[in-house]
Amino acid sequence: MQGQNTTIVIADDHPLFRGALRQAVASVMPQARVIEASGLDELNATLGQERDLDLILLDLTMPGVQGFSALLSLRAQHPELPVVIVSATEEPTVIRRAMEFGASGFIPKSIDVDSIGGAISAVLAGDTWTPPDVDLSAAEDKETADLVRRLATLTPQQVRVLTMLSEGLLNKQIAYELNVSEATVKAHVSAILDKLGVDSRTQAVIAASKIGVTQRPSPAGAD
DNA sequence: TACTATCCTCTTTAACCGTT
DNA sequence: AACGGTTAAAGAGGATAGTA
Numbered sequence: 526m527q528g529q530n531t532t533i534v535i536a537d538d539h540p541l542f543r544g545a546l547r548q549a550v551a552s553v554m555p556q557a558r559v560i561e562a563s564g565l566d567e568l569n570a571t572l573g574q575e576r577d578l579d580l581i582l583l584d585l586t587m588p589g590v591q592g593f594s595a596l597l598s599l600r601a602q603h604p605e606l607p608v609v610i611v612s613a614t615e616e617p618t619v620i621r622r623a624m625e626f627g628a629s630g631f632i633p634k635s636i637d638v639d640s641i642g643g644a645i646s647a648v649l650a651g652d653t654w655t656p657p658d659v660d661l662s663a664a665e666d667k668e669t670a671d672l673v674r675r676l677a678t679l680t681p682q683q684v685r686v687l688t689m690l691s692e693g694l695l696n697k698q699i700a701y702e703l704n705v706s707e708a709t710v711k712a713h714v715s716a717i718l719d720k721l722g723v724d725s726r727t728q729a730v731i732a733a734s735k736i737g738v739t740q741r742p743s744p745a746g747a748d
Numbered sequence: 749t750a751c752t753a754t755c756c757t758c759t760t761t762a763a764c765c766g767t768t
Numbered sequence: 769a770a771c772g773g774t775t776a777a778a779g780a781g782g783a784t785a786g787t788a
Contacts, residue, residue: 680758696772707771709760715774726772 531557531649532577536568537584537611542634546582546611549641554649563587565595578606580649582632585612585623592737593626594688600627601681607648617659622737625673630654672736675721683720686713687738691730 531554535546543561550559560575562568564587572578583595599608607629612619615633623631630648632641633656644654679687682703689699696714700707714726723729 682759697770705759706761708762711773712760712775714772718773724773 530577531579532560532575533557533645534560534562534568534571534575534578534581536562536565536581536587538563538587539584542584542611545638546641549638550645552638553642553646568595572603578603580629580645581606581608582611582645583608585610585614585619593622594684594738596623596626596628597676597679597738598681598684600677601679601684609644609648609654615656615659619737620655620659622673624653624655625670626677631656669736672721672732676733676736676738678720679717683713683717684738686710687717687729687733690714690717690726691733 533550535543535550537543537546540563543563547559547561550557560571562571568581568583581599583599585593585596587595596608596610599606604627608627609630609632610623610628611632611634612623613634615635620631630644630653632644632654636656647654685703686699689702694702696707696710700710703710714729717729718724718726721729721732723732
């Protein structure tokens with residue numbers, strides 16, 4: 526059924542773990558074609574070139590990736606393409622949030638290769654997969670859940686603008702970065718404020734950082 | 749099946765207003 | 769004047785429904 530026409534992208538900056546993932550894929554589907562990307566740029570290049578991709582294994586912490594922003598824009602730009610998050614963390618909050626942002630699965634790096642293979646085949650079969658020993662039922666407060674839902678409605682361009690907003694850029698600077706007029710940026714900002722249900726860009730930035738869509742620069746080394 | 753009409757979303761821009 | 773924000777409008781592109 527599945528195997529020979531299946532193409533899977535592994536996006537992770539650690540070569541060792543890319544190897545482990547590749548091995549896990551091979552154990553489940555020896556025929557599958559695997560494309561590796563070591564960063565966001567390579568991933569985007571792959572997405573631009575390749576047509577019939579079946580699955581992306583996405584590391585949550587890669588160069589060029591801020592929080593969930595990569596997942597968010599992937600979901601926005603390629604709604605049909607299943608994304609499985611691969612991460613070192615096993616925090617239920619992070620896992621739940623990833624799933625709410627549209628991930629098809631969440632694989633902690635600590636689990637064994639067999640389980641990873643099982644997770645991958647489950648997702649390819651159309652199911653979702655999260656670590657069985659992690660309790661996801663713990664309810665998040667309503668406001669946060671609501672905010673997550675709102676964030677998920679942002680368009681790719683709006684996600685880009687929000688990311689730059691979080692970096693403290695002015696409308697004029699964002700316009701320069703995106704090669705559009707300042708009026709365009711203002712319109713995007715307005716749309717973002719509307720969708721997030723806030724009144725100002727600062728509130729939008731605070732909301733985004735609260736959820737973890739964009740990470741604020743942390744004072745101490747945080748990794 | 750193929751073609752067309754239509755609707756909707758996304759993106760872009762200009763004009764305008766309020767605040768500092 | 770500079771900056772942030774709102775609104776109306778228009779073009780591109782995709783999805784959908786109806787028709788021949």
